[in-house]
Amino acid sequence: MTPTQTIENQTAENRIFAALASPVRREVLRLLREGGPQPVQELAGHFEMARPSFSEHLRVLRAAGLVGERKNGRRRFYRLEAIPLTEVQEWLTPYERFWRERMNELDNLLDRMGDDE
Amino acid sequence: MTPTQTIENQTAENRIFAALASPVRREVLRLLREGGPQPVQELAGHFEMARPSFSEHLRVLRAAGLVGERKNGRRRFYRLEAIPLTEVQEWLTPYERFWRERMNELDNLLDRMGDDE
DNA sequence: TCGATAGGTAGGAAATAACCTACGTATAGT
DNA sequence: ACTATACGTAGGTTATTTCCTACCTATCGA
Numbered sequence: 001m002t003p004t005q006t007i008e009n010q011t012a013e014n015r016i017f018a019a020l021a022s023p024v025r026r027e028v029l030r031l032l033r034e035g036g037p038q039p040v041q042e043l044a045g046h047f048e049m050a051r052p053s054f055s056e057h058l059r060v061l062r063a064a065g066l067v068g069e070r071k072n073g074r075r076r077f078y079r080l081e082a083i084p085l086t087e088v089q090e091w092l093t094p095y096e097r098f099w100r101e102r103m104n105e106l107d108n109l110l111d112r113m114g115d116d117e
Numbered sequence: 118m119t120p121t122q123t124i125e126n127q128t129a130e131n132r133i134f135a136a137l138a139s140p141v142r143r144e145v146l147r148l149l150r151e152g153g154p155q156p157v158q159e160l161a162g163h164f165e166m167a168r169p170s171f172s173e174h175l176r177v178l179r180a181a182g183l184v185g186e187r188k189n190g191r192r193r194f195y196r197l198e199a200i201p202l203t204e205v206q207e208w209l210t211p212y213e214r215f216w217r218e219r220m221n222e223l224d225n226l227l228d229r230m231g232d233d234e
Numbered sequence: 235t236c237g238a239t240a241g242g243t244a245g246g247a248a249a250t251a252a253c254c255t256a257c258g259t260a261t262a263g264t
Numbered sequence: 265a266c267t268a269t270a271c272g273t274a275g276g277t278t279a280t281t282t283c284c285t286a287c288c289t290a291t292c293g294a
Contacts, residue, residue, distance in 0.1 A: 011140075014140055017134075017137050017138050017143070018138050018251095020134050020137075020138070021134050021135050021137070021138035022251090022252090023128075023131055024252095026134070026208075029212075033211060033212060033215065039270080039271095040270070040271060040272095041269095041270065041271090044271095049252085049253065049254090050253070050254060050255080051270090051271070051272085052253085052254075052255085052256095052271090052272075052273080052274095053252065053253045053254070055271065055272060055273085056251090056252070056253080057252090058271095058272095059272095060251095071260095071261095073261060073262070073270090074260065074261040074262065074269060074270045074271080075261095075269090075270060075271085076270080076271065076272090080212075080215055081219075082212045082213075082215035082216035082219060083216045083219055083220065085209060085212050085216060086216050088205070088209060089206075089209055089213075091143075092202060092205060092206055092209070094150060095146075095150060095197075095199045095202050096199075096206075098150065098197055098199035099199035099200045099202060099203050102198075102199060102200055103200065139281090139282090141282095156240080156241090157240070157241060157242090158239090158240065158241085161241095166282085166283065166284090167283070167284060167285080168240090168241070168242085169241090169242075169243080169244095169283080169284075169285085169286095170282065170283045170284070171241095172241070172242060172243085173281090173282070173283080174282090175241095175242095176242095177281095188290095190240090190290095190291060190292070191239065191240045191241080191290065191291040191292065192239095192240060192241085192291095193240080193241065193242090
């Protein structure tokens with residue numbers, strides 16, 4: 001009746017972009033990408049913050065669907081869930097045309113300047 | 118001596134991801150992409166917030182290099198600067214492999230289930 | 235030159251994010 | 265059963281973001 005949980009009640013796109021806004025969370029994704037599934041312990045070792053703070057970051061990543069977890073004994077292995085990132089790529093697509101145009105302009109400019117050398 | 122401006126003194130990557138975290142700012146980028154360069158007035162018309170609040174969003178987008186401005190009379194035309202978005206694309210690249218793998222798995226699964234139909 | 239328009243800055247309030255210290259829960263090992 | 269380990273939740277504080285109401289500056293048009 002009173003949804004005030006901020007990040008949870010939002011569109012998937014918002015949750016994903018918001019999750020990626022933190023350098024800590026992007027680093028977690030990188031660690032999972034390069035090191036494969038890992039327990040929280042292992043991941044948290046790369047950061048200075050207290051455990052509950054780190055848990056919070058994991059919660060945000062989970063809410064965005066960017067990580068999954070699997071219990072194994074008393075440890076929880078987190079793994080990368082890359083599929084939601086396709087939403088970012090799709091968001092990016094219509095902009096591609098614009099940066100290509102712009103980079104072509106820059107290339108042409110550099111070519112003309114190349115005559116001087 | 119005391120750099121506490123938050124968004125200004127950060128890596129370019131951080132500024133870009135942080136800028137994209139807001140739905141308002143993503144919408145501004147879309148408006149510029151679809152409508153071409155526009156004065157603040159025109160852009161602000163799509164949002165309910167007060168002007169200074171909107172100015173702040175423009176400031177964040179400027180700090181990220183995602184928009185540029187050109188004065189014309191008493192209006193300022195903002196335009197999309199898409200090149201910084203290539204940084205997001207590059208960030209995304211190493212994850213591509215993972216979502217492709219995952220989507221293949223899903224495809225295979227669906228194919229096998231297709232035997233039943 | 236005066237008033238209106240376009241858009242910014244200053245300063246502060248409210249909302250949210252990020253972090254902390256307890257503390258609770260589940261599992262493993264003894 | 266008892267203790268240690270791995271993580272999470274609760275509750276609260278601090279930092280940052282977001283938004284607001286003045287107010288300042290520049291340009292346009294009468």
